[in-house]
Amino acid sequence: MTEKLYDADATLQSFNCKVIGLYTVDETTLGVELDRTAFFPEGGGQTSDVGTLQPLHECGNTGTEPVCAARDGEKINVENVEICGDHLLHFVKNSEENVKKLQIGAVLHGAVDWTKRFSDMQQHSGEHILSGVVHRQFGFNNVGFHLSQHEVTVDFDGELTENDICKAEDLVNEAIWRNLEIRAWYPSDKALETLEYRSKKEIDGPLRLVEIPGVDLCACCAPHVRRTGEIGALRVTAFERHRGGMRLWILCGERLLRDTREKLRQNHAVGKLLSCRQDETADAVRRLKEKNAALAFELIGLKKELLHTRAQTHPQQQRIVESLDADVTLLREYADLLADKAADFAAVFSLGDEKKLAVISKTGFDLAPVGARLRNRFGAKCGGRGGVLQGAVTATDDDLCALLSE
Numbered sequence: 001m002t003e004k005l006y007d008a009d010a011t012l013q014s015f016n017c018k019v020i021g022l023y024t025v026d027e028t029t030l031g032v033e034l035d036r037t038a039f040f041p042e043g044g045g046q047t048s049d050v051g052t053l054q055p056l057h058e059c060g061n062t063g064t065e066p067v068c069a070a071r072d073g074e075k076i077n078v079e080n081v082e083i084c085g086d087h088l089l090h091f092v093k094n095s096e097e098n099v100k101k102l103q104i105g106a107v108l109h110g111a112v113d114w115t116k117r118f119s120d121m122q123q124h125s126g127e128h129i130l131s132g133v134v135h136r137q138f139g140f141n142n143v144g145f146h147l148s149q150h151e152v153t154v155d156f157d158g159e160l161t162e163n164d165i166c167k168a169e170d171l172v173n174e175a176i177w178r179n180l181e182i183r184a185w186y187p188s189d190k191a192l193e194t195l196e197y198r199s200k201k202e203i204d205g206p207l208r209l210v211e212i213p214g215v216d217l218c219a220c221c222a223p224h225v226r227r228t229g230e231i232g233a234l235r236v237t238a239f240e241r242h243r244g245g246m247r248l249w250i251l252c253g254e255r256l257l258r259d260t261r262e263k264l265r266q267n268h269a270v271g272k273l274l275s276c277r278q279d280e281t282a283d284a285v286r287r288l289k290e291k292n293a294a295l296a297f298e299l300i301g302l303k304k305e306l307l308h309t310r311a312q313t314h315p316q317q318q319r320i321v322e323s324l325d326a327d328v329t330l331l332r333e334y335a336d337l338l339a340d341k342a343a344d345f346a347a348v349f350s351l352g353d354e355k356k357l358a359v360i361s362k363t364g365f366d367l368a369p370v371g372a373r374l375r376n377r378f379g380a381k382c383g384g385r386g387g388v389l390q391g392a393v394t395a396t397d398d399d400l401c402a403l404l405s406e
């Protein structure tokens with residue numbers, strides 16, 4: 001059995017230990033079992049710690065003494081830690097060299113990636129406060145928690161309005177700033193009978209409680225920050241209805257700082273581009289979009305007028321083939337106008353190699369063979385009837401013009 005150092009001391013970043021088991025998981029991975037570890041395995045919605053194991057000289061130092069100064073060899077990366085049955089396994093790369101270094105009895109120095117662990121603890125402790133506040137204020141239960149490197153989500157079994165969420169966010173941050181002590185312990189079965197606590201699911205083995213006084217009491221196996229002040233702040237960055245309840249995306253501490261920095265940078269840039277204050281960017285963008293829509297509408301009107309004039313002054317021809325920078329509606333409208341001047345048909349296609357195409361005849365000319373040639377030669381997706389052929393084709397201007405004049 002491995003002594004779980006992280007359980008008693010969530011601030012322990014490094015430790016000495018001995019290998020008590022080495023397992024081949026597969027071709028690429030070894031599972032290392034240690035007599036003691038500060039690496040938190042996956043659990044309670046939180047991903048596992050990562051870090052390094054470094055072989056030490058055979059000095060018999062098992063960690064109660066100061067770290068042995070004379071170290072051997074390269075550090076071995078711990079990629080994941082999991083509890084597999086009765087074993088707590090540290091997963092490392094499967095190599096001949098690692099197998100040699102990690103023989104049973106080998107003395108190692110373990111170091112947890114503290115940046116990741118501290119960030120994880122900030123998010124997780126923040127989640128406990130939020131879940132406690134939502135439970136007390138609105139009576140909803142936390143029914144899902146997910147903490148990965150990319151996002152932190154909390155699911156509740158009831159619907160919250162935007163106002164409710166703001167209210168909860170305020171109460172959470174008040175609790176953070178009160179800098180309350182966070183306590184984790186294993187209560188006796190007797191003590192448990194009298195305690196009211198939140199618990200997501202039945203837990204095997206002894207039950208560990210995490211208490212934030214006056215805010216939350218919850219069964220949880222994960223390490224937490226020592227005091228709520230270490231969380232810094234919590235924000236709900238997004239929310240949506242989810243399975244009859246709500247899913248909230250949250251950020252705490254350093255993740256919140258990084259996220260806010262990037263979003264403020266974006267907003268600052270938008271404000272500069274639109275020459276407005278940073279707290280007025282949404283209004284400025286709305287005005288810009290409205291102006292843009294009015295201009296687009298005006299432009300289409302002008303284009304239509306221009307095409308009418310061009311079509312009216314177009315000379316009579318056997319066949320008219322033209323290209324036009326426009327959408328499919330306008331292509332068709334222009335082809336329809338030009339068809340009045342064509343003995344066979346008028347064809348209009350858009351620019352670029354992937355073209356939209358409209359062919360119209362008002363003289364009863366059979367467009368079916370034209371469509372067949374387009375499909376056979378260029379794999380065009382086109383069809384139509386009653387003097388109209390319409391679709392999409394990938395071809396150069398020259399090749400398309402050549403085909404349409406056949």
Ligand SMILES: [Zn+2]
Binds near residue numbers: 222
């Ligand atoms: Zn928890």
